[in-house]
Amino acid sequence: MKAHKLTASAPIHQNLTYPEHKSASSELLITAQTSFELLITAQITIRPLISQSSQLWCSIELGVFWVGVEIGSDLSLLNFKFLEANIRSELQSAQFQVPGLGSRSRVSMRMMQSFPEEALEHALSFIDSHVDRNSVSLVCKTWYETDRWCRRRLFIGNCYAVSPPIVTRRFRDIRSLTIKGKPHFADYNLVPQGWGAHALPWIAAMGEAYPALEELRLKRMVVSDEALELIGKCFRNFRVLVLCCCDGFSTDGLASIAANCRTLRVLELIESEVDDVRGNWISHFPDSFTSLESLNISCLESDLPFAALERLMERCPNLKSLRVNRSVPLEKLAILVEKSPRLTDLGTGLFMTDSRPELYMRLAGAFSRCNELKSLSGLWDVAPSYLPTLYSVCPRLTSLNLSYAPIQSPDLVKLLSYCKNLQRLWVLDYIEDRGLAALASSCKDLQELRVFPSEPYDHEPNIALTEQGLVSVAVGCPKLQSVLYFCRRMSNQALVTIATSRPTLTRFRLCIIEPLCPDYITQGPLDEGFGAIVEHCKDLKRLSMSGFITDRVFQHIGANGKKLEMLSLAFAGNSDVGLHYVLSGCKNLKKLEIRDCPFGDRALLFNASKLERMRSLWMSSCRVSYEGCQVLGEKMPRLNVEVIHEKGLPESRSEQCLVERLYVYRTVAGPRSDAPEFVWTMKDSPSMRCSPKEQLLP
Amino acid sequence: MEASKKELMHEDTELRLGLPGTDVPQKQVKTVCPTRKRGFLDIKEESTSGSIDQDAAAPPAKEQVVGWPPIRSYRKNCYEANKNPEELEEGGSGIYMKVSMDGAPYLRKVDLRLYKGYKELLKALQDMFKFKLGSGHVPTYEDKDGDWMLIGDVPWEMFFTSCKRLRIMKGSDVNGLRQAA
Numbered sequence: 001m002k003a004h005k006l007t008a009s010a011p012i013h014q015n016l017t018y019p020e021h022k023s024a025s026s027e028l029l030i031t032a033q034t035s036f037e038l039l040i041t042a043q044i045t046i047r048p049l050i051s052q053s054s055q056l057w058c059s060i061e062l063g064v065f066w067v068g069v070e071i072g073s074d075l076s077l078l079n080f081k082f083l084e085a086n087i088r089s090e091l092q093s094a095q096f097q098v099p100g101l102g103s104r105s106r107v108s109m110r111m112m113q114s115f116p117e118e119a120l121e122h123a124l125s126f127i128d129s130h131v132d133r134n135s136v137s138l139v140c141k142t143w144y145e146t147d148r149w150c151r152r153r154l155f156i157g158n159c160y161a162v163s164p165p166i167v168t169r170r171f172r173d174i175r176s177l178t179i180k181g182k183p184h185f186a187d188y189n190l191v192p193q194g195w196g197a198h199a200l201p202w203i204a205a206m207g208e209a210y211p212a213l214e215e216l217r218l219k220r221m222v223v224s225d226e227a228l229e230l231i232g233k234c235f236r237n238f239r240v241l242v243l244c245c246c247d248g249f250s251t252d253g254l255a256s257i258a259a260n261c262r263t264l265r266v267l268e269l270i271e272s273e274v275d276d277v278r279g280n281w282i283s284h285f286p287d288s289f290t291s292l293e294s295l296n297i298s299c300l301e302s303d304l305p306f307a308a309l310e311r312l313m314e315r316c317p318n319l320k321s322l323r324v325n326r327s328v329p330l331e332k333l334a335i336l337v338e339k340s341p342r343l344t345d346l347g348t349g350l351f352m353t354d355s356r357p358e359l360y361m362r363l364a365g366a367f368s369r370c371n372e373l374k375s376l377s378g379l380w381d382v383a384p385s386y387l388p389t390l391y392s393v394c395p396r397l398t399s400l401n402l403s404y405a406p407i408q409s410p411d412l413v414k415l416l417s418y419c420k421n422l423q424r425l426w427v428l429d430y431i432e433d434r435g436l437a438a439l440a441s442s443c444k445d446l447q448e449l450r451v452f453p454s455e456p457y458d459h460e461p462n463i464a465l466t467e468q469g470l471v472s473v474a475v476g477c478p479k480l481q482s483v484l485y486f487c488r489r490m491s492n493q494a495l496v497t498i499a500t501s502r503p504t505l506t507r508f509r510l511c512i513i514e515p516l517c518p519d520y521i522t523q524g525p526l527d528e529g530f531g532a533i534v535e536h537c538k539d540l541k542r543l544s545m546s547g548f549i550t551d552r553v554f555q556h557i558g559a560n561g562k563k564l565e566m567l568s569l570a571f572a573g574n575s576d577v578g579l580h581y582v583l584s585g586c587k588n589l590k591k592l593e594i595r596d597c598p599f600g601d602r603a604l605l606f607n608a609s610k611l612e613r614m615r616s617l618w619m620s621s622c623r624v625s626y627e628g629c630q631v632l633g634e635k636m637p638r639l640n641v642e643v644i645h646e647k648g649l650p651e652s653r654s655e656q657c658l659v660e661r662l663y664v665y666r667t668v669a670g671p672r673s674d675a676p677e678f679v680w681t682m683k684d685s686p687s688m689r690c691s692p693k694e695q696l697l698p
Numbered sequence: 699m700e701a702s703k704k705e706l707m708h709e710d711t712e713l714r715l716g717l718p719g720t721d722v723p724q725k726q727v728k729t730v731c732p733t734r735k736r737g738f739l740d741i742k743e744e745s746t747s748g749s750i751d752q753d754a755a756a757p758p759a760k761e762q763v764v765g766w767p768p769i770r771s772y773r774k775n776c777y778e779a780n781k782n783p784e785e786l787e788e789g790g791s792g793i794y795m796k797v798s799m800d801g802a803p804y805l806r807k808v809d810l811r812l813y814k815g816y817k818e819l820l821k822a823l824q825d826m827f828k829f830k831l832g833s834g835h836v837p838t839y840e841d842k843d844g845d846w847m848l849i850g851d852v853p854w855e856m857f858f859t860s861c862k863r864l865r866i867m868k869g870s871d872v873n874g875l876r877q878a879a
Contacts, residue, residue: 188765245770271772299772355814380776383812404776406794406809410825454807456767463806486767513767544768570766595765 117142121150130155152176157590157615159197159221160640163669164205174210176240177202181221183618183663184568185593187245190620190661192646194676199246200227201674207234215240215266222246228253232260239291240266250275251300258284265318268296276302283308287315294321298347298378303327313339320372323347326380331359337366346370348378351386351405360389368392377401377426384411394418398445401426403452409435409464417442423479424448429465429486436469440476448482449473453513456486467494474498474505482507489520490547495529499536508533509544515571515596518548525549531556534564544568551578558585566591576603583607593618601628608636616665620644626657632664633682640667641682642675799827799835799866810861815854827866839864 124146127133130153137147153176156162167174181197199221206213213235223246231238238261243249251274257267258281282305285292292312297304304327313319319340328336328349337346353359363386367373373393382405397419402412403426412431416422422443429451431439439446451470454463467490474480480502490512498505519526526547534540534557541563545553549572557564558581565588573579580603582592592614600623604611611617611632626643633641644661671681794807806826813819820831829835837849841860849857849864 185765187770188768189771190765245772271770273772385812403773406807408806408826452769452773453767456769511767515763515766570768 117146120146124150128153148172154178156180158665158667159202160669160672161615161665161667164202166669168205168209173212174206175213176215176217177206177210177213178217178219179221180219183593183616184220184591185595185618185620186220190595190618192644192676192678195644195679196672196674196676197221198674199223199248200230203227203230203234207231211235212237214238217242217244218246219244220246222248223253224248225250225253225256229256229260232256235261237263239263242266242268242270243272244268244270245272247273250277251279251281251302252277255279255281255284258282258289259286262286262289263291264289265291266294267292268294269299270296272299274300276300280305280308282312285312290315290317292316293318294345295319296321296323296347298323298325300325300327306332310335310339319343321345321375323377324349326350326378329353330363330386334359334362334366337363337370341366341369342372343370344372345375345399346373346378347401348376348380350381351379352381352383353386355385360386364389364392371396373397375399379405381405382407384408387411387415390415391418395420397422399424403428403450406430406454413438419443421445426450426452428452428454429463430454431469432464433466433469433472434464436465437472437476440472444477445479446473446477447479448507449477449480450484451486452484453486456513467491470494471497471501474502477502479504481505484509484511486511486513488513489517490526490529491519491521492524492526492529492532493519493521495526496532499529499532503536503538505533505537506539507542508537508540509542509568510546511544512547515546516548517546525552527553527556531560534560539563542566545572546570550574551581554578554581558582561586561589563588565589567593569594569597571596573597573599576600579603580606583610590615592616594620594622596621598623601625601631604628605631605635608632608639611636611639611664612666614666616663618661618663620661622658622662624659624662626659629659629662629682637683638666638668639664640671643680643682644678645680646678795839795861795864797823797826797864797866799829800868802827808864810858816850816857820849823864823866829866834868835866836868837864837866 120143124133124136124143127136133147133151133153137144137151148170149172151171152174154167154171154174156167156177156179159179159181179199179202181199182191182195185191186195197220199218200223203216206216207230211234214237216231216238217240221243223243228249231241241257241261241264246269249272254267254269254274257264289312293316295312304325306328309324309328313322313336320343322336322340322343323345324333324336324347326349330349330351330353333348333351337343367389370393374396376390376393376397376399379402382402384407387407394415395418398421400419400422402415406428407415408430409432412427413435416425416435416439419425420442423445424447425439425443427435427450431451436451439449449470451465465487467487470483470485470487471494474483475497481504483505484507487510490510518524519529526545526549530543530545530549530553534543538560540561543557543561543564543566545568551574554573554577557567561567561582564586567582567586567589569592576599578597579594579599582589583603584607589610594617597619599619604619604624605628629641629643632639640663642663642665643659644663645659647660671683675681794809797806797808808819808822808826810819813822820837823837824830831837838846839849839857840846840862842862843860846865852860
């Protein structure tokens with residue numbers, strides 16, 4: 001904290017009139033003799049209390065700020081406190097404390113009208129979290145306006161919840177935009193091609209309204225080459241492009257980014273599908289381009305022209321994160337690592353070749369000089385004999401992704417024994433129970449574990465990985481928070497052990513590969529086990545369940561899942577009662593995705609208003625009827641009730657007509673205008689039912 | 699109209715999949731849960747047999763349930779790239795052979811490309827399955843012709859190209875093999 005300058009003005013006004021200042025509250029400690037005006041040029045520390053998590057103190061420099069002080073107040077500290085949003089519609093009072101002037105005291109006053117906007121703006125600029133910013137904008141009109149004016153970072157969790165014109169009308173100047181498109185189950189091919197989530201309309205609108213946009217992060221959106229070209233044309237100071245689980249573009253689009261975005265710092269393609277057309281897109285980065293800090297092209301399938309990559313690296317001294325694709329062979333990797341020992345994040349290519357001692361030595365030497373490497377991934381097709389070249393970086397690693405590496409358990413255990421500081425591990429089930437037990441004893445800082453199946457479509461288990469592996473890690477790793485685990489058997493006993501050992505879990509996603517798989521010991525449902533998870537893990541935000549579970553588990557979830565934000569269900573439950581427990585009980589539920597469960601109209605309609613407090617609901621292969629969807633659409637005008645029915649919409653409103661897929665989300669933008677022919681938005685009245693051709697433009 | 703209603707009824711049954719507490723006869727529930735050797739997919743095929751709905755006909759050998767298990771397409775593509783044991787590509791996927799051992803509950807897979815010869819392969823197998831050569835265990839393999847051979851009988855290159863899968867046999871089985879040869 002900077003030292004403050006404080007000057008008290010000399011004149012003492014006997015008749016202070018501050019029309020907006022009512023008498024101070026009873027919190028005053030009166031020590032001064034007379035009332036006076038105090039010219040404050042001090043710094044004020046501001047502690048926003050918008051959310052529990054923002055324990056943020058920030059200080060702002062005030063120009064001239066007149067504070068009315070009642071008789072007898074001792075101004076020792078000046079402290080402005082934001083009030084809880086949603087409780088007061090107008091800021092009514094604030095407490096002021098001036099640092100260093102003496103013993104503590106407080107002055108209360110009304111200062112809404114006199115608080116300079118610049119001060120509020122400055123204070124708000126320290127509030128980053130979008131949840132908090134949204135709360136800030138709800139406090140009162142002034143705060144809403146200030147937020148409109150000065151918000152720079154925007155997060156849109158569902159691109160159809162709002163529209164580009166609505167955004168550009170509200171916010172004056174956005175520099176960083178994050179948008180999510182398709183529902184999560186699109187990852188598993190449950191959303192048909194052509195469903196939507198097009199990035200182009202957004203980029204076009206942003207291009208006109210926010211030419212100073214610097215960052216764009218898109219997830220599960222369809223991004224065309226045209227959209228990428230537009231980025232290069234519209235945004236002079238573009239710095240960050242992250243495309244996660246996107247598709248629709250080719251390397252031509254990447255070439256235009258490379259050629260036109262002269263100030264680009266971050267280019268990350270995460271698990272996106274990129275059409276590879278001939279042409280050396282990397283060489284489109286001009287020779288004068290030197291600003292790259294992070295490059296992730298691990299999902300590209302074709303060969304990378306290595307020379308161009310090498311030259312790019314050579315002229316970008318700030319490159320800290322580099323993830324290449326499979327095509328980069330081990331000997332080329334050695335060159336890359338030698339040239340950039342300052343990397344903090346490396347994604348290798350193929351980690352296999354025949355035995356070549358001089359390459360081995362070179363690689364080992366290069367890695368030993370990587371003193372800042374914290375994160376390692378890639379590692380496709382690993383030759384175990386080359387693993388020891390990594391041993392020197394292992395102790396510093398906090399994140400390790402071995403989930404594409406078919407390395408057997410003994411080699412994995414050896415490697416992991418060096419990774420004492422590991423916080424995140426993604427691995428294949430080749431690690432086996434014994435490997436996970438070893439992990440639990442050597443990696444005490446582990447926070448996140450993901451175990452993927454090596455043979456997901458085999459009926460016979462071919463790996464000695466059972467529920468025991470997960471139990472060892474849950475018991476042995478005190479900081480474990482996030483789990484994604486694929487296995488072939490589970491028991492209530494194991495789940496209870498996990499729950500009681502590790503109540504700190506915030507994300508628990510369990511996939512028992514065989515649907516409807518019961519507790520392998522009792523042959524009964526896994527209700528008790530999952531119930532224990534929600535009961536003990538009080539901060540659980542995300543849960544995915546599998547195996548044989550009945551409505552009883554949903555009773556537990558509704559009763560205990562108070563912080564639950566996302567729930568994924570498959571082949572679970574008996575009846576609508578299950579769905580009702582979840583919708584009525586989970587106060588913080590934002591996303592609910594369900595497939596192949598016997599949930600129908602009743603719970604949905606009964607809890608219709610809940611759906612407006614959630615981001616979205618996905619139901620596929622359930623028992624929701626077409627009529628039920630229509631009723632929901634009629635009842636709830638601020639929801640888009642989208643029925644996805646590839647066989648064509650039934651004419652009759654019969655209850656027997658079940659919809660294939662249903663996607664319901666709250667929106668202020670009305671039914672979308674870009675819905676394809678197999679998506680039907682249920683609206684106000686049957687005649688208003690929006691077929692794709694009839695849907696209104698926003 | 700009637701036909702499409704029937705279609706939906708069939709879909710109805712498909713949806714049920716023997717979930718407890720529904721109209722489906724209890725026996726379906728029993729078959730799904732305890733005898734997990736039969737895949738969920740087998741049950742699904744049964745329940746759709748006799749359906750006139752064209753869409754339910756002849757699903758492909760793997761992946762009959764769309765989107766299950768929940769693995770991202772991206773990751774699935776990487777599995778596919780790894781899968782083909784016949785393929786020998788420069789810098790491409792390995793040659794993964796299934797290895798089973800009599801008495802062991804789990805199969806393993808080895809990538810033959812990692813080994814220069816029999817010595818290394820046998821050492822790896824012994825590490826993997828925790829056995830010692832000569833203590834009644836004999837490594838064998840099935841070749842392209844479907845014949846079971848002793849590992850080591852033919853030159854490495856011939857083995858490398860003709861091997862389809864490996865099996866570590868025990869005791870009496872081995873004698874039978876030797877006699878047959």
